[in-house]
Structures are given as C-alpha cells and as structure tokens.
Amino acid sequence: MIHLQNINKYIDSRFQRVFILKEIELTIEQGDFVTLMGPSGVGKSTLLNIIGLLDEDYEGEYTFEGKSIKAMKDRQRSALHKSEFGYIFQAYHLIDELTVYENIETPLLYRNVSSAERKSIIAELLDRFNMVAKKDLFPEQLSGGQQQLVGVARAIAGKPKVLLADEPTGNLHSAQAKEIMEVFQELNREGTTIIQATHSRENADYGHRLIEMMDGKIYQEVSI
Amino acid sequence: MVKNILKTTFRSFWKNKTVTFINVVGLGVGLATCILMMLYIWDEASYDKHHEHKDELYRAAMQFNDMRAASSPAPMAEAFKANFPEVVQSSRVFPYPMLESMILSYDERGETRTFNETNGYYVDSTFFDVLSYEFLAGDPRTALRRPNTIVLSASLAHKIFGAQDPVGETISVGLPEGNFDYAVDGVFEDKGLKSHIDANYFLSMANTDIGEYVAGESSWTSNNMFFTYLRVQPGTDQELLGQKLNDYYTKQTIEDARSMGQSVSMFLQPVRDIYLTSDLGYEIGTNGNIKYLYIFGSIGFFILLIACINFMNLSTAKSEKRAKEVGVRKVIGAQKNELVRQFLGESILMSFVALILAFLILLALIPFFNNFSGKSLELLGDPVILITMAGLTVLTGLLAGLYPAFYLSAFKPVSILKGSKGNGYSAAGIRKGLVVFQFIISVALIAMVLVIRNQMTFMQDTSLGFDKQQQLILSLQSSESLANFTVLKNSLENHQGVQSVTGGSVYPGLEVLQDWLLYAEGKTKEDVVQIHIARVANDYVQTLGLEMVAGRPFTDQFSDEGLHIVINQTAVKTYGFEGEEEALGKKLIMEWQGQISEYEIVGVVKDYHFESLHKVIKPFALVRTQSPPYLIAKINAAQVGDVLAYAESSWKNINQATPFAYSFLDLDFQRNYEKEQRTSTIILYFTAIAIMISCIGLFGLAAFTAEQKTKEIGIRKVLGASTWSITALVSKEFLVLVGIAILIAAPLGYYAASRWLEGFAYKIELSIWVFIISGLVAVLIAYGTISFQALKAALANPVNSLKSE
Structure with a gap:
C-alpha cells in the first residue's frame, strides 16, 4: 500500500549537509499496525508527515497504492490526503472555539458529507467512545484522555484507510494511554492501517511491526 | 460549513474582546466618517442634475482681459438663438443690480403683510423651457408668459399665503423705483431642489419696473449684468459651438474692445458642472468647491484605511493564536482557498458588525452635521445609499481582511503543530x-x-485698514427708504451712542460689483485701467475709520458738486502718478461712446482691504452719491442695544412701508x-x-x-x-x-x-x-x-x- 524508496531529507547548513532522514526504505501493507520508535529528533515525525502528505520537501520515491506521489498534481494529492489519511497529535490540537460535536463534524464538512449522514456518523462515534453526554462541552472542559478520544474520533470520522498518530499518548497518564491504544487495536482489527510514532515500548506491543530509528535511518525492524 | 465557520468566528470574537472592541470601534467610526463624507459629496455632486435636458444646457460666460465673469450682455441670449440652429432655446436671468432683497407685500382682507425677500430673479418667458422646475401649482409651459407675473417657491408661497392657493393672487413688489403689482403664475417645489441658482422667486422680465430698460438694452460691451442660459440640440459639440458663438460675439464687440485696448471673449459652461467647478467673478450664488470634495473624500477614505490597518495589524499580531486552528483545519482536509474564504468572511462579518455601530453614530451625528453645514443629508433617504453602504462595508471587509487572510492561510501545518513559532515574525x-x-x-x-x-x-x-467693530448696517432696498436716507441719517446722528453715520453702495466684505475703465490725464484711451468703484455718502472715510494719506475725504464741508473722486494708494501707483500729493488735482478720464467725463482726484485714501484677504488689494475709488443703498453707522460698543432699539423706532417712523433689517459689518466680512x-x-x-x-x-x-x-x-x-x-x-x-x-x-x-x-x-x-x-x-x-x-x-x-x- 505504502512504498517508500530511498527517501532522503536534509538541511544544507553553511559547512555541511545535515540529514534528517537518510535512505529510508519502507513498505507498509494494508492492515498493518506499525510503530516507529526512537529517541527525540530521530526523524519519526518527519517520516509520518511525509507519509501523510504534509511534507513534500524530500528526495526519493513514494508510491501510494501503486501511484507515485511526486507525479501527482496538487489537486490529486490533496484529494488523496483528504480521503485516505487521519491524524492524531500528541497535543490533541482540537479547535478551542468548537464543541466536541463540532470538532468531530469539521472534517466531514470539508468532505461535503450531507447533514443527515454527518449526524449519524457523529452519533455513532460519540456512542462508541462514550462521549454522548460531553458532546456540547468545549475542549478545555475535558481531561487530556477525553480530548485525545475526541482527537481520535475526529481522525476516523472521515473513514480514512491510514491513521497516523504522532506520540498519541505523550501527554497522557498510563491508564488513559491504555484506553487510547485499545481503541487503536480495535480500529486496526476493523481494517484501518495504523502508523504511530512513540517513545513507549508498551505502546509498541499493541502493533505488529516495530521499526526502530536512529539518526534518520531505519536501524532495525522487529515483528511482534 | 458556513455555520461551523460562523461559530468559530463569533466565539473567537468573543474570546478576544479587546481586539474585537478595537476593530469594531475603529471600523465603525471609520465607516461612519466615510459614509458621512459620501453623503456630503453625493449631495454636492447632485446639483443641476434634475433638468430634463441636463446634458444640453450651457451658460455663456465671459472673459475680459484676465478676468472671467459668469455674466454676459443683454442681447446675447436672443442673438444666439436667432443665428445658430444648434441653440434650441435661450433665456436670461437678471438679478436686480446691487439690491439684496425686494419687499413683497400682499393685501389680505385689507391688512397689508410685507416680507423682505432675497434671491428673486427676473427671467425671460422662455426660462422654464430651458431649466426644469417641478410646479406644484400653475404650468411651467405658460408661466411668466404675461408681463408682471411672478413664480414663487413652495416655501415662500406657504409663508405668504399659508394653505391658500396663490395662483392668480396679486403681490406688490417694492423696489427703489416704487411698488409694482405682480400676479402669481405658479409655485415650484424647492424642497430638495439643488441648483446653482438658489432662487426664492422668479419675476417676468417683461414688466413695468425694469422691463423698459431691459428691452432697450442693446449694448454688447457694457452692462454685462445678465446670465445667459442656452439649451442646445442633443449631441452638439460644446467646443465647436463655443468657438462659433465666440466668433460671433467677437464680431459684435470688436469695435468697442479695440478702441479700449481690451480683449474680450466668451465661453460655454455646462450647467450641470457650474455648481461644483465654476468660480468666476459675479457668480449668481455661492457655488460649491470641488477642491473641498477631494479633500473631504480623501480624508474619509484615509480614516477608513487607518481602521483597516488596525484590523490587519491586530490579525497578524494575534496570528499565533489562530495558527493552530489553521494547522488543524489544513490537516483535517481544508484547502488553502477554503481558509482564505473563511478569513475574508470573518473580516466582512466584522465590518458588518461595525456598520451597525456606524449606523448608530450616523443617526446621532447627521442632525449636528446638517445644522453645521447647512445641508439636509438623510441616511435613509434613498435605497441606493443603503446599497452603496452595504457595498462599502463589503469592500472594507475585503480591504482589511485580504492581507491577513492570505497571511494566515499560508501557514504550514507541519511547523505550527509541532509547536515552533512558525512564520509569525515575517x-x-x-x-x-x-x-x-x-x-x-x-x-x-x-x-x-x-x-x-x-x-x-x-x-x-x-x-x-478699517474699523470693522460696531458698524451697524441698514439696507435701504425700497424707494421709500432710499429717498429717506438723509432723514434717517440725521435722526440716527441725534443719538448719543452713534458716533458717525454714512452710506455707500458697498461696504468692506461685500463683492464690489461696479467697475469703470479710466485713464489718467495726459494718457490715451489705450491706457485704461479697471478700477472698482464705491458710491458713497459724506463721512464714509471717517465712519469706517479709513486713513487719508493726501487730500481730503467727502464731508459736509465740501459740496463736491463736480465730478470728484478719492482713490486708494494702489490706484495712484497703477495710474502712474509720481506720488500721493502729486496725484491731487489730476484727472481720471472715462470715455464712453464718444462722451468724456473727467473726475478730479481730491484725495488719496490709504490702502485697505475692501475685499477679503483672499484677494490682493486692487485699484479702488470712492465717488459721491446722495442715495446709497446701505446706511452705515459707527456706534459705541456699550450702547449697541440702545442704538438698535432707537434705530428701529426711527426707521418705523420714517419708512412706514418697509420692514426694518440690519446686520453688522464684522459679521458680514467674516x-x-x-x-x-x-x-x-x-x-x-x-x-x-x-x-x-x-x-x-x-x-x-x-x-x-x-x-x-x-x-x-x-x-x-x-x-x-x-x-x-x-x-x-x-x-x-x-x-x-x-x-x-x-x-x-x-x-x-x-x-x-x-x-x-x-x-x-x-x-x-x-x-x-x-x-x-x-x-x-x-x-x-x-x-x-x-x-x-x-x-x-x-x-x-x-x-x-x-x-x-
């Protein structure tokens, strides 16, 4: 499904070229649950951003379902981005001015989903995450774990094939983290491909593949 | 979608109350100023746009040497119509020279009611065929066709006749020559009427008072006291016609002009442009000034721009707060153009909120502004104004929002969401x-x-150069009050609060309408110089506190039976006399159609500003008259009230048929x-x-x-x-x-x-x-x-x- 071939990303400073990613070779199949691990600054987030089409400034070949990303027009690329990817952030990044309900609704609005359909999708998600009673609250009125659940709900509302999560549990305590990871596992069972970046070995155990990174390179891959 | 955006917008307005307040107040005040200026400019620009043939109307104006004047000679109107097929109709307007107001009186069941009314004009019977007026009574096609008829403005008709139908009633018009009966022929609507001719009433040019003089006035070069209006064929080229008319005019005037060494020509002014752009000598009324419209318009625009800049600056300064939202929206699928639309929507919404404030400000402000500017602007008068206001508001929103919209929507989600500062500093x-x-x-x-x-x-x-304080002016507009000038003067002089009394055809601050072409003795007709003339009674110099530098003024000690003249220092220089003393006893000569009059200089008055400080002091002369149209009295500061009461009671004894009206010189000059x-x-x-x-x-x-x-x-x-x-x-x-x-x-x-x-x-x-x-x-x-x-x-x-x- 996702095929990365010799991906390089670097910054040219005055005296040397600093590589953020170097010679990345990676193939991810549909239904995979991949964990990227490694210390801070190793390039995990950058790699996620490249996979999620948020970062176009790199060298190398990226094909998604057999189609070359570089060869696509902007319009196709953003359509692909919109339809196939969902994002979850460490800092949740909910829109402060919108309620839980409205936050989940926003991606559907950008996808021109009809009003009736929106209602049923959101109702289902709220129900699934036990947030029906909180749907009219604002993000600041929720705990971190609850905010991240809203973040997950928002990310999957558009039914993406791939879910990208950058340190999804970084701001949460362990019980909350466990809850989120169980949700991931369940989504993966239902067929969603998940790629997460994390520091936590425990989180990695929920996945199938563990990719360890070091200095912008893939250091080793372990199957779980 | 729109709902989602409206929610974020309103909630973020609410969250950032200070910024919202600054923006709403700034844009509101800016919009209010801009709209006010727009209304003002609109009003000023709408003069003479109501005429049925507005694009085919011209006024013939003149140029004498380097002076331009709005008025023209008597025979012009008829000659142009008779000789040029392009001229469909022509008409003259004639204000009674140097007469500020006429006394209209009406007998109502044996009781005579008199009104001192300004802005009355004699017009030809063709007048309403050239310029359009909306008649409330009578018929513009037949009005003023008969001699001694009058057409009144609605407000004047109401003042004189109340609710009664005035058509056919007789009004007596009081002039220096006596009283003359006029039949009311019609009433025109003057509410909202915008014309450079600010008329209160029109009198038929054919009449028993000045009719005979006007009919006999055939000179093309003197007495340019008429205003000539032409209606031309649709599609006539102004320049071409102007050229033809000027050629014809030059032919009529060439002889006189050449003999005087003068150059004269005429030109056409589109009537629809007169109010805003014409600033000639002898204008029929006070015109607007397009320069001020530019000034006000650009200031209004700049103020709005300042408010828009506040919006831009605060939006970009506060962008860090919005950046996260931009990042999130982009990640979950928003396109850049969707975000641009969102932010523009926000700024337009903001300016509509500001419009509400602007509306309230304007509702409170417009009465004051009207009072102060003498206008009658209305906010809700015209649906076009409301549409324009909405348009201006949208434009303001775009102007204020365009830069922030593109700035904010250009944020890269990758850098923002990772917590770096983004491009906030650029x-x-x-x-x-x-x-x-x-x-x-x-x-x-x-x-x-x-x-x-x-x-x-x-x-x-x-x-x-003169004493402008406590100079009481009484205007002597009727034959009765003119005849009684000396009686009134003597009566006023009896009051101990009156220092000195005189009279004159003008006093400082009034436009000097009379000028002569004179040359000094020993020179020839080619050397004539234009000199402004005031016809004055004795003691003019003393009453106004003017200073003599040589010779003597006109006083009761000298009879001044002959042609005597007092000139100012500028005239001494212009006529080339060696000095002020040397000028005494010399003669200034007027030669007109073979007749020669010689004026002996008896005094030289120190230069004073007989016109406002806008104008350079020009050659000026005083000649004596027995019946000046204005009485001027210098009174003691402490006794102004007493003297006024006394003046009114003596006036009523002496001039029983004429209403008492007064003013003060300093106010008039101001x-x-x-x-x-x-x-x-x-x-x-x-x-x-x-x-x-x-x-x-x-x-x-x-x-x-x-x-x-x-x-x-x-x-x-x-x-x-x-x-x-x-x-x-x-x-x-x-x-x-x-x-x-x-x-x-x-x-x-x-x-x-x-x-x-x-x-x-x-x-x-x-x-x-x-x-x-x-x-x-x-x-x-x-x-x-x-x-x-x-x-x-x-x-x-x-x-x-x-x-x-």
Missing part, C-alpha cells in the same frame, strides 16, 4: 510599515489643522471666511478621529508586544532593571515608528498646506515649527497610549510571569 516588518503609514496621515493632518488655525487667526488679527471656517472645523474633527483610531490600534499592538515580552521583562526585573528602563523597552520600538512617520509626513504636510494657502493673497509664512509641534503632539499622544501598556508590563510581578514556565 509580518512584523509589514506591521511596522503600516503603523508608520497611519501616523504619517495623523501627523500630516495635525500639521494641516495647525496651518489652517494659524491662517484663520492671522486673518482675524491682520489690520484690514462670512467671506465661512468656507474656511467650516473646512477647518471639519478637518479638526477628522484629525481627532484619525488620531483616535490610530491610537487604539497602537494600544492593541502595544498590549501584544508587552504580552510577548512578559518573560523577557520578568527576567530583566529579577536581574534588577528599573520600571523606567522597562517602560522604555516597550515604548521604544513604537516611538521610533512615529519618528519615521513624522519625517515622511513633514514634506507631505508642507505640500498640502502650501496648496491650501494658495487660495489667499495674504497669508502666513509656513514655518518649520508647525511640523515640529505636530510631531511632538503625535509623539505625546502615541507615548500616552503606549506607556499605559508599558507601565502595566513593567509593574507586573516577575514571579507570576516566570513561574508559568
């Missing part, structure tokens, strides 16, 4: 530039206000400066508004800077910085901007001020101090605004700002 340069721009406008406006004020004070304080007075007040208010809006913007930006520097300030305080040095830290960057603005504004202000001063013959020197003071004022106001935020930041406890880390 807007700082533009922000500074915009603040400089705002202050350039404010400083230039302050300089303008100072210059205008200085010039006004200069005009008040400049010695005009009227020449009304336009400047008004402009200066409007610009003063505008300046205050511009500074206010600039300052609330600066206040917002300073708050933002202080907020951004909280940590830095905390650390500095812990390290021992004084309150003063921290205040300076926050204020410095803004004061530098204001400083740059002053440097740029000074030359701009200098240019604008000198252009404005060009309108005055006597004016102040522009000094560097004006700009230094305006700069200081701007710095002080800006500093006052910023220092509040700076002090707040400096006085905050560092513990609070540092512990949040």
Whole structure:
C-alpha cells in the first residue's frame, strides 16, 4: 500500500549537509499496525508527515497504492490526503472555539458529507467512545484522555484507510494511554492501517511491526 | 460549513474582546466618517442634475482681459438663438443690480403683510423651457408668459399665503423705483431642489419696473449684468459651438474692445458642472468647491484605511493564536482557498458588525452635521445609499481582511503543530510599515489643522485698514427708504451712542460689483485701467475709520458738486502718478461712446482691504452719491442695544412701508471666511478621529508586544532593571515608528498646506515649527497610549510571569 524508496531529507547548513532522514526504505501493507520508535529528533515525525502528505520537501520515491506521489498534481494529492489519511497529535490540537460535536463534524464538512449522514456518523462515534453526554462541552472542559478520544474520533470520522498518530499518548497518564491504544487495536482489527510514532515500548506491543530509528535511518525492524 | 465557520468566528470574537472592541470601534467610526463624507459629496455632486435636458444646457460666460465673469450682455441670449440652429432655446436671468432683497407685500382682507425677500430673479418667458422646475401649482409651459407675473417657491408661497392657493393672487413688489403689482403664475417645489441658482422667486422680465430698460438694452460691451442660459440640440459639440458663438460675439464687440485696448471673449459652461467647478467673478450664488470634495473624500477614505490597518495589524499580531486552528483545519482536509474564504468572511462579518455601530453614530451625528453645514443629508433617504453602504462595508471587509487572510492561510501545518513559532515574525516588518503609514496621515493632518488655525487667526488679527467693530448696517432696498436716507441719517446722528453715520453702495466684505475703465490725464484711451468703484455718502472715510494719506475725504464741508473722486494708494501707483500729493488735482478720464467725463482726484485714501484677504488689494475709488443703498453707522460698543432699539423706532417712523433689517459689518466680512471656517472645523474633527483610531490600534499592538515580552521583562526585573528602563523597552520600538512617520509626513504636510494657502493673497509664512509641534503632539499622544501598556508590563510581578514556565 505504502512504498517508500530511498527517501532522503536534509538541511544544507553553511559547512555541511545535515540529514534528517537518510535512505529510508519502507513498505507498509494494508492492515498493518506499525510503530516507529526512537529517541527525540530521530526523524519519526518527519517520516509520518511525509507519509501523510504534509511534507513534500524530500528526495526519493513514494508510491501510494501503486501511484507515485511526486507525479501527482496538487489537486490529486490533496484529494488523496483528504480521503485516505487521519491524524492524531500528541497535543490533541482540537479547535478551542468548537464543541466536541463540532470538532468531530469539521472534517466531514470539508468532505461535503450531507447533514443527515454527518449526524449519524457523529452519533455513532460519540456512542462508541462514550462521549454522548460531553458532546456540547468545549475542549478545555475535558481531561487530556477525553480530548485525545475526541482527537481520535475526529481522525476516523472521515473513514480514512491510514491513521497516523504522532506520540498519541505523550501527554497522557498510563491508564488513559491504555484506553487510547485499545481503541487503536480495535480500529486496526476493523481494517484501518495504523502508523504511530512513540517513545513507549508498551505502546509498541499493541502493533505488529516495530521499526526502530536512529539518526534518520531505519536501524532495525522487529515483528511482534 | 458556513455555520461551523460562523461559530468559530463569533466565539473567537468573543474570546478576544479587546481586539474585537478595537476593530469594531475603529471600523465603525471609520465607516461612519466615510459614509458621512459620501453623503456630503453625493449631495454636492447632485446639483443641476434634475433638468430634463441636463446634458444640453450651457451658460455663456465671459472673459475680459484676465478676468472671467459668469455674466454676459443683454442681447446675447436672443442673438444666439436667432443665428445658430444648434441653440434650441435661450433665456436670461437678471438679478436686480446691487439690491439684496425686494419687499413683497400682499393685501389680505385689507391688512397689508410685507416680507423682505432675497434671491428673486427676473427671467425671460422662455426660462422654464430651458431649466426644469417641478410646479406644484400653475404650468411651467405658460408661466411668466404675461408681463408682471411672478413664480414663487413652495416655501415662500406657504409663508405668504399659508394653505391658500396663490395662483392668480396679486403681490406688490417694492423696489427703489416704487411698488409694482405682480400676479402669481405658479409655485415650484424647492424642497430638495439643488441648483446653482438658489432662487426664492422668479419675476417676468417683461414688466413695468425694469422691463423698459431691459428691452432697450442693446449694448454688447457694457452692462454685462445678465446670465445667459442656452439649451442646445442633443449631441452638439460644446467646443465647436463655443468657438462659433465666440466668433460671433467677437464680431459684435470688436469695435468697442479695440478702441479700449481690451480683449474680450466668451465661453460655454455646462450647467450641470457650474455648481461644483465654476468660480468666476459675479457668480449668481455661492457655488460649491470641488477642491473641498477631494479633500473631504480623501480624508474619509484615509480614516477608513487607518481602521483597516488596525484590523490587519491586530490579525497578524494575534496570528499565533489562530495558527493552530489553521494547522488543524489544513490537516483535517481544508484547502488553502477554503481558509482564505473563511478569513475574508470573518473580516466582512466584522465590518458588518461595525456598520451597525456606524449606523448608530450616523443617526446621532447627521442632525449636528446638517445644522453645521447647512445641508439636509438623510441616511435613509434613498435605497441606493443603503446599497452603496452595504457595498462599502463589503469592500472594507475585503480591504482589511485580504492581507491577513492570505497571511494566515499560508501557514504550514507541519511547523505550527509541532509547536515552533512558525512564520509569525515575517509580518512584523509589514506591521511596522503600516503603523508608520497611519501616523504619517495623523501627523500630516495635525500639521494641516495647525496651518489652517494659524491662517484663520492671522486673518482675524491682520489690520484690514478699517474699523470693522460696531458698524451697524441698514439696507435701504425700497424707494421709500432710499429717498429717506438723509432723514434717517440725521435722526440716527441725534443719538448719543452713534458716533458717525454714512452710506455707500458697498461696504468692506461685500463683492464690489461696479467697475469703470479710466485713464489718467495726459494718457490715451489705450491706457485704461479697471478700477472698482464705491458710491458713497459724506463721512464714509471717517465712519469706517479709513486713513487719508493726501487730500481730503467727502464731508459736509465740501459740496463736491463736480465730478470728484478719492482713490486708494494702489490706484495712484497703477495710474502712474509720481506720488500721493502729486496725484491731487489730476484727472481720471472715462470715455464712453464718444462722451468724456473727467473726475478730479481730491484725495488719496490709504490702502485697505475692501475685499477679503483672499484677494490682493486692487485699484479702488470712492465717488459721491446722495442715495446709497446701505446706511452705515459707527456706534459705541456699550450702547449697541440702545442704538438698535432707537434705530428701529426711527426707521418705523420714517419708512412706514418697509420692514426694518440690519446686520453688522464684522459679521458680514467674516462670512467671506465661512468656507474656511467650516473646512477647518471639519478637518479638526477628522484629525481627532484619525488620531483616535490610530491610537487604539497602537494600544492593541502595544498590549501584544508587552504580552510577548512578559518573560523577557520578568527576567530583566529579577536581574534588577528599573520600571523606567522597562517602560522604555516597550515604548521604544513604537516611538521610533512615529519618528519615521513624522519625517515622511513633514514634506507631505508642507505640500498640502502650501496648496491650501494658495487660495489667499495674504497669508502666513509656513514655518518649520508647525511640523515640529505636530510631531511632538503625535509623539505625546502615541507615548500616552503606549506607556499605559508599558507601565502595566513593567509593574507586573516577575514571579507570576516566570513561574508559568
């Protein structure tokens, strides 16, 4: 499904070229649950951003379902981005001015989903995450774990094939983290491909593949 | 989608109350000013647009040497129509010369009611076929066809006749020659009527008072006292026709002109442009001035721009807060153009909120403005105005929002969401530039206000060469009061509060309508010089406090039976006399169609400003008359009330049929400066508004800077910085901007001020101090605004700002 071939990303400073990613070779199949691990600054987030089409400034070949990303027009690329990817952030990044309900609704609005359909999708998600009673609250009125659940709900509302999560549990305590990871596992069972970046070995155990990174390179891959 | 965006918008407006307040107030006040100016300009530009043939109407105006005049000779109108097929119809308008008002009286059941009415004009029977008037009674096609008929404005008709139908009633018109009966032929609507002819009533040119004179007046070169209006064939080329008419006119006048060594020509003015653009001699009324419309229009626009700049600056300064939303929206699928639309929607929404405020401001303000400007502007008068207002609001929203929209929507989600500062600082340069721009406008406006004020004070304080205080003016407009001039004069002189009494055809401040072409003895007809003439009674010089530099004035001691003349110093120089004493006894000669009159110079009066300070002192002369149209009395300051009461009672004894009307010379003279007075007040208010809006913007930006520097300030305080040095830290960057603005504004202000001063013959020197003071004022106001935020930041406890880390 996702095929990365010799991906390089670097910054040219005055005296040397600093590589953020170097010679990345990676193939991810549909239904995979991949964990990227490694210390801070190793390039995990950058790699996620490249996979999620948020970062176009790199060298190398990226094909998604057999189609070359570089060869696509902007319009196709953003359509692909919109339809196939969902994002979850460490800092949740909910829109402060919108309620839980409205936050989940926003991606559907950008996808021109009809009003009736929106209602049923959101109702289902709220129900699934036990947030029906909180749907009219604002993000600041929720705990971190609850905010991240809203973040997950928002990310999957558009039914993406791939879910990208950058340190999804970084701001949460362990019980909350466990809850989120169980949700991931369940989504993966239902067929969603998940790629997460994390520091936590425990989180990695929920996945199938563990990719360890070091200095912008893939250091080793372990199957779980 | 729209609902989602509206929600975020309103909630973020609500969250950032200070910023929202600044924006709504700024844009609201800006919109209100702009709309007010729009209404004013609209009103001024709509004169003479109601005529059925508005594009085919012209006025024939004249040029004598280097003087241009709106009036023309009597035979012109008819000759043009008879000789040029392009001229479909022509008509003359004739104001009774040097008569301010006529006395209209009406017998109502044996009781005579009299009205002193100004702005009455004699017109040809073809008048309503050329210019269009809406008749409420009578028929414009037949009105004024019969001799001795009159057409009244609706308000005058109501004043005289109340609800009664005036058509067919008889009004007696009181003139210096006596009383003449006129039959009312019609009533025209004057409410909302905008014409450069500000008429109260029209009299038929065929009549028993001046009719005979007018009919016999056939000279093409003298008595240019008529206003000639032409209606031409549709599609006629103005230039071509003007050329043809001028050729014809030159042929009629060539002989007289050549014999006098004068050059005369005529030209056409489109009637629809007269009010705004015509500024000739002998205009029929006071016209508007397109220059002021440009000034007001651009100031209104600039004020709105200042408010838009506040919006831009605060949006980009606060962008860090919005950046996250942009990042999230982009990640979950928003396109850049969707975000641009969202932000533009926000700014347009903001300006509609501001429009509500503007509306309230205008509702409260328009009555004051009308009162002050003499206009009758209406906010809700015309649906077109509402549509334009909505359009202006959308435009304002776009103007204010375009830059922030593109700036904000260009954020890269990758960098924002990772918590880096993003490109938040790249807007700082533009922000500074915009603040400089705002202050350039404010400083230039302050300089303008100072210059205008200085010039006004200069005009008040400049010695005009005559005594303008406590000069009572009684206008003698009827035959009765004219005949009784001497009786009234003697009666007034009996009162101990009256120092001196005289009379004249003009007094300082009135436009001098009479001029002669004279040449000095020993020279020839080719050397004639135009000289303005005042026909005066004895004691004119003494009453007005004029100073004689040679010879004597007209007084009761001398009979002055012969042709005697007193001239001013400028005339002495212009006629080439060696000196003031040498001019005495010399003769000034008038030669007209073979007749020669010689005026002996008996005195030379020191130059005084017989016109306003707009104009250079020209050659001027006094000649004697027995029946001047104005009585002038110098009275004691302490006894003004007494004298007025006494004057009114003597008037009533002497002139039983004429209403009593008076004015004071200083007020009449001041009227020449009304336009400047008004402009200066409007610009003063505008300046205050511009500074206010600039300052609330600066206040917002300073708050933002202080907020951004909280940590830095905390650390500095812990390290021992004084309150003063921290205040300076926050204020410095803004004061530098204001400083740059002053440097740029000074030359701009200098240019604008000198252009404005060009309108005055006597004016102040522009000094560097004006700009230094305006700069200081701007710095002080800006500093006052910023220092509040700076002090707040400096006085905050560092513990609070540092512990949040």
